[in-house]
Amino acid sequence: MDQGDWNQIRKSPLLGVLPVEVVENLIDGPVARVFDKGAVLFQQGSPADHCFFILSGWVKVFRSSPSGSETVVHVFRSGELFAEAVMFMGGRYPVSAEAATRCRLIRIDGQKLRHAIETQPQLALGMLASASQHLKVLVSQVEHMKRLSTAQRLADFLLSLCTEGAGACRISLPYEKALIAGRLGMKPESLSRSLAKLKPLGVSVERDEVVIADAGKLKSFVETDLELE
Secondary structure (H helix, E strand, O other): OOHHHHHHHHOOOOHHHOOHHHHHHHEOOOOOEEEOOOOEEEOOOOEOOEEEEEEEOEEEEEEEOOOOOEEEEEEEEOOOEEOOHHHHOOOEOOOEEEEOOOEEEEEEEHHHHHHHHHHOHHHHHHHHHHHHHHHHHHHHHHHHHHHOOHHHHHHHHHHHHOOOOOOOEEEEOOOOHHHHHHHOOOOHHHHHHHHHHHHHHOEEEEOOEEEEOOHHHHHHHHHOOOOOO
16 A cells, blocks of 8 residues: 555544554555455445455445345445444444445454454544444435435535536546436436436536536535426
């Protein structure tokens, strides 16, 4: 791993509170692991013996029903840690995880992490901070599902990928549209209709790229109670 990787790790609420040598001891293996798109990281119901930190790429976390249908719970991005809390809740993953894109991850050994918490009090505080961060994200998702229309949810998602607070912005969609639809709680056809609704606001699609004419205008749409026709 290079210095950029370690800079990301230092920003983690959980790993960032620990000395580098402690983090190195927790990592399962001396180097980051590369997973191709579609690679399964763990399956729902399997023993929860590792958590993961994403150095690059995106990871889809989902639940499967007995009928085979799939519900996307969240899509994690680079700089995020996931599956850390479940290791202290009985030892089985309640969801499955799959690489949504080619990604680089580090695996944190669960047994070593539990032992580290017993000897490193600051790590317990990091666990609480990490859990609080996940809870905040989930509460925000539920609030968006209930309050925002499909077009507003899509606009908010696009803005989260845009580095500009106002003015023009061009972004590459990080993963396939079907997964974006699942992440936003809509069907793929609803995503297409929502993109069409955003066109009068200056949003256009060019293959896997989206052009936003005015991010500030799109932000105002997300924050309003008005729906587009």
